[in-house]
Amino acid sequence: MTEKRYKKLKCAEDLTRLVERHYAKARYFRFGQPLAWVTSGAPVELLRAMDVFPVYPENYGALCGARGEAVALCQAAEAQGYSGDLCSYARSSLGMMSQGKKAPLGGLPRPNLLVCCNNICGTVLKWYEAASRFYDTPLFVLDTPFIHDQLTEYSIQYVAAQLQELVRFVQKHTGRRLNQNKLKEIISYSNQATALWQEIRELCRARPSPLNAPDLFVNMAPIVVLRSTKEAVGFYRQLHAEVQERVQRGIGAIPQERYRLVWDNIAIWYRLYRFYSYFVDRGACFVADTYTGGWAMQLQAGEPFECLARTYTSVFLNQSLEYRGQLLLDLIQHFSADGFVMHSNRSCKPYSLGQYDVMRQVSQRCRVPGVIIEADMCDSRVYSEEQVKTRIQAFMETLDAAG
Amino acid sequence: MAHPFLDSCRDWPARYPNRRAIGYLCTYVPEEILHAAGFVPVRLLKANDAIAHADAHLQSYCCALARSALDQALAGKLGFLEGMVFPHTCDTIQCLADVWRVNFPGLFVTTIVQPVAVEGPHAQSYLVAELRRFLRRLEDRFGISVTDEALGDGIRVHNRTRQLLGQLSLRREQVPATTYFDILRASTLMPKEEFNDLLAEMLLAMDSSLLAKNESTEKSCSSRFLTTENAENTEKKVKISARSACSAVKSLFFSGVKNEPRGENAFTTSKVTSRRPRLILVGPYLDDPSLLKLIHGLGGQVVADDVCTGSRYFETPVSEDGDPVQALAQRYLERRPCPCKAGSLPRRSEALIGLAKVHQAEGVVFVLPKFCDPHAWDYPPLAQALDKAGVPHLLLETEQTVSGEQMRTRIQAFLEMISYQ
């Protein structure tokens, strides 16, 4: 069992329960609460403050990927004419829609609303429009202008004005009103959860690192799907205590930490453990990554609509290559990493195109080696075990030589 | 075969030694503003050369247009461009803008982040602010000041281009498909005033030959009831007058270009009066006339399109009244949307069915380059809408390992199928 190479967290079961409860609630125990499908970068605080229950099709895609069930869903989407080159979360979702309850995990419950924010990519726009046609469900598109250089005042105003529209949209379709006090409370949960998640990630500066990439990927689920809930805060408190204890007792995530690495891009879900075990075997631990940190953004104080606008427009995937390169560089330095691995994820063009230039720049500037692995987050058909192994081996040799 | 305009970026500086140029890729870039700032907007398209440099920067799953454009720049073929402007359209362009910046650090590389929710109530004021920022950047970088008069002028010149191209499109069936696309290509490379004059001249030339033809078409119609010999004669006359219009086009647009398309004169094969299946093309861009030649050679006829290098380029004029920046913003929000825009599908689908009706099209051909997400997303629902409307359609995926022969067979089968319907 490759999982033996990973020290299991005590709160792993709590996490499983938490996520299961979330899906069970979404399906059976909403008691009339309207359900919205939302993108991972949607301003969910507003929705929760209007008593809307959010579910995340991207998370569903990741779950199916990790269970090895995404390919069948992708094939179902391809049979409807959708190209096999489109994002595999989106294809999984389209496949799931057509399979109904026969889909893995019983599929996602039918949405009453769709809320799509393009701060992560343009794919979600097309995907949510397809869902809107399929379910004949109203869709709200929150347009957050991409930041090639700085966030402008008029962008913030533009997004804030749309957030007001979003409130009207939700009210119109659900009859629920925005509760300002609840919004404050929810924003505070959001901030507590993200602060804890951020601290947990910070703890990985310790040598040996208490967590490895698969831990980060698995434990990020609540910061996405349950962000802004009391449950998420509770879970991250527990996780924080456990990770802190590991640090105090000098317990590392992997048996022998020789190298510290930083990861870029979404996980290769269908190989989550096996892929990283190639690194574990050689004493390499992923102490940080660009992806799971993306959801550690704090909502600033002030007028809530403007803060939400500012925060959600500034998510890292909505910012330039230069910004993301700097982020990677900062992580490498902050976490004293010896190298970095970039997953060239053919599903996710906005995250992946440009990685070659980032790699060159980053290795030049902080003098640590990097490698690019070609794969896909959910579609295992494009994954070549042999190729991946060869690349990792060559990279580890470079590390050995540099070390 | 090298197409004169595919590589024409290369000899652009030789053709227009006294002009300044800024490059762009997508029709969401307001050329009017570049014009007002004293630049000729030059649209980059995919070149035929094999990719030599871009592989080190863009993965294989990036569309060929982006890869080729970057490749041309890295190969030093675009040294005459004093800048590049990227609008916000697809994720690929978004990344390409940043990759360009990284690789050409001294160059003026700027972006216009157009709204995606173009129908939203706040899109207009946002876009106006964004366009003004773009203007300021141009001014700061080049030490110029762009007046409202200059903007108004840019708008009028481009409206004229749109109007002339619109007129040309009405005569589309008299122009061979490849020539039609060549002229469109020329419109995105040449200084607009120069282009406008040439096209106006050509339309005149066409009209006079058309006049002759109309007469003869009339005659040929009536002659059907007379002798076949007569009909043949008039057919010949049509061909001759059309041929002279064609050589006029060529001398107007392609003068001084090496690699003149091989002797073959497309006009001679265009039989207006014949029964050719009428087709509509849909896709992001057409970079290479060989597909059009193939369709034509197999007996098809392209009568309309929804292609960014086709009609989508010249539709929707800009209002010439009021504040020019407001007017520009309005045009770019109201034009027939590209698939990257929110809510675009119903409008595209309606427009496509409308086109099919108006042009009495018998089939739709989707030309989808590999890895073009936005168009790939719209293909299944558009195909479905066409099915419902009873319009047959064909999907041609380009940049694939599909051989020319396979492509030919597919088109042929499609044409046969629709001919028998």
Ligand code: SF4
């Ligand atoms: S994986 Fe990338 S393309 Fe797919 S939904 Fe996420 S951000 Fe968008």
Ligand code: SF4
């Ligand atoms: S719209 Fe399609 S063809 Fe155009 S740049 Fe984007 S991916 Fe490439």
